[in-house]
């Protein structure tokens with residue numbers, strides 16, 4: 001039987017960076033110019049990624065939510081897309097703040113993460129160089145994409161869908177590692193119990 005899994009993804013970033021546009025692009029392959037500022041929306045989506053059916057719950061957060069709301073959404077999520085707008089340096093600086101909050105909220109640290117620089121169709125107004133995005137992603141040990149919610153054709157790294165899919169893969173990798181660690185620790189417990197019994201018997 002084909003494997004399947006469920007993941008909860010949350011999209012964070014300053015108001016106006018294009019979170020809703022990116023989520024809608026991913027879900028419908030379309031771009032809609034105007035949205036009401038998001039309060040908070042959740043979507044369900046299913047995709048086949050590397051021969052595995054992945055059920056996604058996607059939370060499009062509000063750029064203006066307060067810290068308490070952010071923390072709640074961070075606790076909820078398995079993986080996170082941190083978005084900035086390449087034409088807005090402030091939105092890029094916000095990413096580090098979001099990452100700090102994630103590290104405080106999530107244990108263990110280094111949760112599955114993808115960094116996304118949006119609006120590359122506006123390259124003439126660029127304020128954040130691609131290399132800066134790459135450096136930040138390297139610091140956060142996560143994948144990095146530049147893209148545009150306007151078009152899947154521009155940008156590096158294969159577009160919006162690739163970013164969502166890579167996040168799902170990263171969640172799968174982390175779960176596999178955690179599963180192994182858990183299995184190893186339960187095997188260790190069994191070994192310890194047997195050793196104890198043998199020690200008792202022989203004494």
Ligand SMILES: Nc1nc2c(ncn2[C@@H]2O[C@H](COP(=O)(O)OP(=O)(O)OP(=O)(O)O)[C@@H](O)[C@H]2O)c(=O)[nH]1
Pocket residue numbers: 013014015016017018019020021022032033034035036037038039061062063064118119120121122147148149150151
């Ligand atoms: N040129 C261009 N405009 C974009 C792109 N993505 C989003 N926009 C525009 O940027 C504005 C904000 O987009 P939203 O998707 O509402 O941004 P958001 O991050 O969800 O904003 P909040 O809901 O307020 O947090 C809208 O006018 C979009 O049309 C893009 O890739 N290129």
